[in-house]
Amino acid sequence: MLHIVNKSPLEKNALDSCLTHAQAGSTILLIEDGVYAVTKGNKVEPAMKKVMESCTVCALWPDLEARGMQDTVIDGVKQVDYNGFVDLVAENATVQSWL
């Protein structure tokens, strides 16, 4: 299953809710303001590192770059472009967007 989060982790509880529902083996894709969750030093970094033990975490590269956060991404996060985004949606039978 693919989980998509597009809200900043320190502004909305969408990421919190996603992390408490995502099962092992899921993929979590962060887009738009959601990408701040995978930047080093963010308050949610420990929570992201923990979920990365059981889930694949991806972040949309153009959104990281737009925000000037491209050089500060947590190690192990898979960076994808728009084609990668489409592939993820195609690979997963179900998609939950945590709006």
Add this chain to the structure above:
Amino acid sequence: MGFEINGKTYETDEEGYLVNLAEWDEEAAKYLAKEEKVEMTESHWEVVNFLREYYNDYQIAPAVRVLTKAIGKKLGPEKGNSKYLYELFPYGPAKQACKIAGLPKPTGCI
């Protein structure tokens, strides 16, 4: 809306400002100046080029007060005053010069 020079078309908004900044070239500037009844001299080009540089740096068209100050800083006090700029662009230096430079209407232009 728009105009055409030598087969190249330029799109403009309802007030005559270029829609796409990247389309601007000297030919477009000359056409827009003519529309504004401004005869382009070296002094006019200096201001127009200054504006394009300003936009490139800051991504906005400056308010006239800010333009005057910035020109004074760069080109000297004899040019950084509204008298000089209004002589070049009688209907408002920010508005007219911005239009000729292919920039959007200045923010904070009231």
Add this chain to the structure above:
Amino acid sequence: MTESTGGIDMDEDSSGTVKKFAFINRKAPYGTVYALESLEVVLISAAFDQDVSLMFIDDGVYQIKKGQGTKGIGMKNFSPTYRALEGYDIEKLYVEKESLEERGLTEADLLVDVEVLSRADMAALMEEQDVILSF
């Protein structure tokens, strides 16, 4: 919108008096339109010769992060415009220290000169204002 503006007094009597205006920026750029809207109002407000302060707290600190490049998302990168504020005589930019820390940022990550204030000092600064505009 009298609530959010704290009641701007447009009476003729008040013309010429300088008030303390604070723009409080709490949103990240691009995800919502708040940051850009705020910046446009700030630029327009410069024409009124008021005592303007910009305060960046919470995700608002992301607005002035260095190194933004928006080609990939097809939106305008308005971060260079913060560097034009000085030319508009808007020089009071305050950033909350705790907000930076919670996001792994330091003053060196910011693209304009700012004064970094503690949360307590930021709260006190809010109290000093005549008018607060919230974004």
